[in-house]
Amino acid sequence: MTTSTTTAVVAHRADDVRVDSVPVRSPEPHEAVVAVAYGGICGSDLHYWRHGAVGESVLRAPMVLGHEVVGTVLRAAADGTGPAAGTEVAVHPARHEDTDVRFPRDRPNLSPGVRYLGSAARFPHTEGAFAREVVLPAAMLRALPEGIDLRIAALAEPAAVAWRAVSQAGDLAGKRVLVVGSGPIGALAVAVAARAGAAEIVAVDLHTKPREIAAEVGATRTLDAADAEGIAAVDADVVIESSGNHRGLASAIAGATRGGTVVMVGLLPGGDQPVPIAQAISRELRMVGSFRFNDEIDEVIAAIADGSLPIGPVITHSFPLDETLEALAVAADASVSGKVLLAFREGDG
The missing domain is CATH 3.90.180.10 (Medium-chain alcohol dehydrogenases, catalytic domain)
Structure with a gap:
């Protein structure tokens, strides 16, 4: 009624x-x-x-x-x-x-x-x-x-998505992290990675504004998404791919170190995607998806409240x-x- x-x-x-x-x-x-x-x-x-x-x-x-x-x-x-x-x-x-x-x-x-x-x-x-x-x-x-x-x-909700994505990579203490795509989810992943103790966080985006935001929440440096050589040189232990397009995923693979981990949280369109998967195989990259979240929102709320996730x-x-x-x-x-x-x-x- x-x-x-x-x-x-x-x-x-x-x-x-x-x-x-x-x-x-x-x-x-x-x-x-x-x-x-x-x-x-x-x-x-x-x-x-x-x-x-x-x-x-x-x-x-x-x-x-x-x-x-x-x-x-x-x-x-x-x-x-x-x-x-x-x-x-x-x-x-x-x-x-x-x-x-x-x-x-x-x-x-x-x-x-x-x-x-x-x-x-x-x-x-x-x-x-x-x-x-x-x-x-x-x-x-x-x-x-x-x-x-x-x-x-x-x-809290989008931060929980980022929290889950970062947690899929395991312990980040002392690690070098690359975040491809610095929109809201990417920027929040930067903040979560910083809280998790990453030693270096490199944020990538096509636009200046998202890179500025990423720097404010914990990125140690930023790169233009068009800088393919710079991205490949990052040699990251962990890459968070949050751009949601195949070019971003290609950059994530290129920027990962041998034996590194690529977490795919950006949702690509349905259907086949042109991705250099051979490079992921020859480098023995660990490729893992991350979809939404479960109870991570409770951890996020606590971290916002205690000031550890600014x-x-x-x-x-x-x-x-x-x-x-x-x-x-x-x-x-x-x-x-x-x-x-x-x-x-x-x-x-």
């Missing part, structure tokens, strides 16, 4: 995102009502805006966008689970459903039964959380420590909800922006 309406960011089709009034359904006993404060614009949100799809996840009906959100619990779950009303929370956007398909049970992020907020992978689509008020399972909510800056906490510079812009289209345009321009936030509370921006 519909009890009220709220204002939300809705993707209708390619090049058609609107700030609409949408119904707020009555919560089930295990669900809480959250007043969203900030939401970070992700690459998937941009794809739904520009193309009406993310890979094979195609919009078949209007869908609320957004999965990187923080806010305050307005109404706690009636069954007593989850945070109390008034608690500031971050949101873990994955919900797990039973499946007969095999996957490692200690890695639920690999389950095909996962539903992710703001995803058109299934129909009916899984509505996102870019709304002033949203109903969510209490199990998705992570209580934030007192005094944490909600704007910075809005980075990631504020990754946020470059914040827009009020009624300027969503401008926010999307800025977020899509990697030459001028890092992470772009939408502010859902009246007066914020």
Whole structure:
């Protein structure tokens, strides 16, 4: 039963995102009502805006966008689970459903039964959380420590993606790390690698702005992505590939030392990719994928709260909800922006 309406960011089709009034359904006993404060614009949100799809996840009906959100619990779950009303929370956007398909049970992020907020992978689509008020399972909510800056906490979800990617490489203490692609995930990977004790971190990007951000959060030096000779000379023990294109992956392979590790967190398009895999074989590179995250968000929140993960510079812009289209345009321009936030509370921006 519909009890009220709220204002939300809705993707209708390619090049058609609107700030609409949408119904707020009555919560089930295990669900809480959250007043969203900030939401970070992700690459998937941009794809739904520009193309009406993310890979094979195609919009078949209007869908609320957004999965990187923080806010305050307005109404706690009636069954007593989850945070109390008034608690500031971050949101873990994955919900797990039973499946007969095999996957490692200690890695639920690999389950095909996962539903992710703001995803058109299934129909009916899984509505996102870019709304002033949203109903969510209490199990998705992570209580934030007192005094944490909600704007910075809005980075918890993408930082958890970066945290998992870095952890896939093992111990980084004293290692030389190369990060290819210094957008928000790459910059956050730089910060996580710095926290993990990497001795040297080289960040690569096509644009000056992302390289500047990477330097602010821990990169010891930066390189232009066009500098193929410089990248190959890095000779990194660990490479984090976060550009999400085949040229970046080729650079990652070229920049890795013999016997090194390449972690692939940037999601390449579907289909075959022209990658110099022979070089990876002859150098005995360890190539490992990294997809979303599991409980790493809890470690990220703790690290943000204790100050050991200073990631504020990754946020470059914040827009009020009624300027969503401008926010999307800025977020899509990697030459001028890092992470772009939408502010859902009246007066914020």
